[in-house]
Amino acid sequence: MTTKIADFAQELFHAEENRKEISPLTERDPSLTVEDAYQIQLETVKLKNEKGKTVIGKKVGLTSVAMQKMLNVDEPDYGHLFDDMKIESGSTIDTAEMIAPRVEAEIGFMLNEDLVGPHVTYLDVLLATEYVVPTLEIIDSRIADWKIKLIDTVADNGSSAKVVIGDRKTTPENTDLRTAGMALYKNDELMATGSGAAALGHPAEAIAWLANKLHEYGITLKKGELILPGALSAAMNVEAGNYVKADFGPLGSVSVTFK
Template sequence: MEHIREITLQLLDAEKSCRPIQPITSRYGGLHVEDAYQIQLQILDVKLQSGRVVIGKKVGLTSKAMQTMLGVNEPDYGHLLDDMVVQNNGTVEVSSLLSPKVEAEIGFVLKSDLVGPNVNYLDVLLATDYVVPTIEIIDSRIADWKIKLEDTVADNGSSALVVVGDHKTSIAGLDLRTVGMALFQNDIEVGNGAGAAALGHPAHAIAWLANKLHEFGISLKAGELILPGALSGAVAVKQGDAVTARFETMGSVSVTFV
C-alpha cells in the first residue's frame, strides 16, 4: 500500500505543478492494473475531499490499435469532475497542461442509473437521455506519453478536460454506429471516423464500463456524462490552435487553445 500512496502523491503534484514524472511502470516493478485503479481512486478521493464533484466517466483504449500498442485486450476508464468541463467555443490555457491532445467522442447523458455486472448495450440505450458532441482533451502526467496500461489507468485514463457541445440529440431512430465525425485543427481536417470506432458501437463501450465499475462498487448515475471512446486518433495541440469536431446529425463542438 505504501507505493500506492507514493504514486498518488506524485501524480497529484505533477498535475498541480505541470511537471511530469517518469513512467510509474519503469520505477515500480510488479505494479498491477488493480493497483493502478486503486491509485486512480485515491486521487479521486483527494479531489472529492477538496470539493470537486464527479459529473461523469470516460472510457479509453476502445480501438484495437491502441489496445495492441499497450498490449491489452480491454479498454480502461477514468472519472470526469466538475472542474474539467469546458463550455462549447471556450478557451483552454495551454500552460495549465503538460502535453495535450484532443479526441472527438459521442457523449452520452444518462436519464437512469446503470449498475453492473450484467449491463448490455440495449440497457445503455434505454438509460440514455440524449447524446452530445464532445472533445476530450487528454493529457499525460507521465513524461513524453511513455505509458503502459498501468501508467494511464493510475493517471485517470490520461484525461484532463472535456468540451461539451450545446446540441442535444435524441437517440430515437439514430444509428450511432454510422454517425460520422470530422475533426478540424485550424480549419484543416486531421481526423474522421464514425461511432463504430468505439468497440463497434459506443453503447458497447458504456456497457463494458458499467460492468467494470461494478468490480469497484461504483455505478453510472442518472445525469452523468459518459464518454465512450474516440472516433479517430488523438491529435496534439499547441497554443493558438482552434479545434472543431463536426458530427453528422449531432452538431459541432469547438475549443481554442491560448
Template sequence: MNGEKITRFADHLASASREGVGVAPLTSLDPQISEQEAYHVQLKTIERRVKEGARITGKKIGLTSRAMQTLLGVDQPDYGHLLDSMVVENNGELSFEHVLAPKVEAEIAFLLKRDLEGPHVTAFDVLMATEYVLPALEIVDSRIANWKIKLEDTVADNASSGFYVLGGHPVKPQDLDLSLAGMAFYKNQELVNTGVGAAALGNPATCVAWLANKLYEFGITLKAGEVILSGALSAAVEAKPGDAFHTRIAGLGSAGVKFSR
C-alpha cells in the same frame, strides 16, 4: 492491496500537476504494478479531489480502438473519472497553463437519465438509460513525461484525463444509429481526421455497457445525470498554444475548443 504504495504513487502523479512537469512512469518505478493497483491509485486521486471540493460529473472511456489496445498490449478499454473542474464551455478557450502535453479527441457523449449497474449491462440497456447524446471533445493529458505510458500508467493517471467539451444539440439515442454516425475532426480549420461511431468497439453504447460492468468490480454504479465520454472515434491530435479544434458529428452537431497562448 498495499495502501502505502497506492498513496505514494498518487503523490507522485499529483506532483506533476502541482509542479507543471511530467514525472517518471509508475511502471518504471515498479515494473510489477498491477492493473488493479493502478485503478486504486486513480481512486485515491479522485477521493482526494472530491475532499478538496471537486464534484464527479461522469466517467470517460479510453482505449476503445483496436489500434490503441494493440499499442499498449491490452484487449479491453480503460476508464477514468470526470470532474466539474474539467469542463470547458463549447467553443471556449483553455489556457495552456492548465495542461502539460495535451491531445484532442472527438467522441460521442452520453447523458444518463437512469442509473446503470453491472455486471450484466448491455448496449440496449445503455440506450434505454440515456437521456440524450451529444458531440464532445476530450482533451487528454498525461502527467507522465513524454507520454511514455503503459496500461498501468494511464489507468493510474485517471486514464490520462484532462478536460472535456460538450457541444451540439441533444439527440435521443433511439433517433440515430450511433454506429453509423460519421465524424469530421478539424485543427485550425483543416480536416485532420475522420471517423465513425463504429470505431468505438463497434458502437459507442457498447463502450458504456463495458464501463458499467467494469465498475461493478469496484462497487461503483453509473448514476443518472452523469456524462459518459464513450471513446475516441479517431486518433488523438497534439495541441499547441493557439491551436483551435472542432468536430462535426452527423446528426449531433459540432463542438469546439481553442488553446490560448
C-alpha cells in the same frame, strides 16, 4: 491500501496540480498490476474530492483500435470526470494549464438512469440515455513524454484533463450511433474521420463495458452523469494557436481554441 498505492496517488495528484511530469510508474515498479493502478486512481479521486472537486461523469479510453495501437495496449481503460474539467463549446483553453495535451472527438452520453453492472448490455445503455452530445476530450499525461503502458494511464485517471461539450442534444431513438460519422479539424484542415463503430463496435457497448467493469469496484454509473465512450479516431496533438472542431453531422459540432 498499501503505502505504495497511497504514495503513487499523491505523486500523480501533485503532478497534475503543479503541471509537472513524472517518470512512468511501470518503470519504477514493474510489479504494479492493473488492479493496483485502479486503486491508485480511486485514491486520487478521494484526494480531489477532499479538495472540493465533484465527479460529474466518467470516461472510457482506448476503445478504438487506433488508440490501442498508438499506446500498444489491448483493452480499454477508464477515468473520472470532474466539475473543473467541463468546458463549453467555443471556449478558449490555456495550454499552460496542461503538460502535453491531445484531443479526441467522442459522442458523449447523458444518463437519466443509473447503470449497475455486472450484466449491463448496450441496449440497457441506450434505454438509460437521456441524450447524446458532441464532445472533445482533451487528454494529458502526467507521465513524461506519454511513455505510458496501460497501468500508467489507468493510475493517471485515464489521462483525463478537460471535456468540451457541444450544444446540440440528440435522443438516441431513431439514431444509428454505430454509423454516426465524425470529421476532426485542426485550423480548418481535416485531420481525421471516424464513426461510432470505432468505440468497441458501438459507443453504447463501450459504456456497457464500463458499467460492468466498475461493478468490480462497487461503483455505478449514475443518473445525471456524462459518460464518454472513447475516441472515434487517434488522438491529435495540439498547441497554442490551434483551433479544433469536430463535426458530427446531424449530431452537431463542438469546438475549442488553444492559446
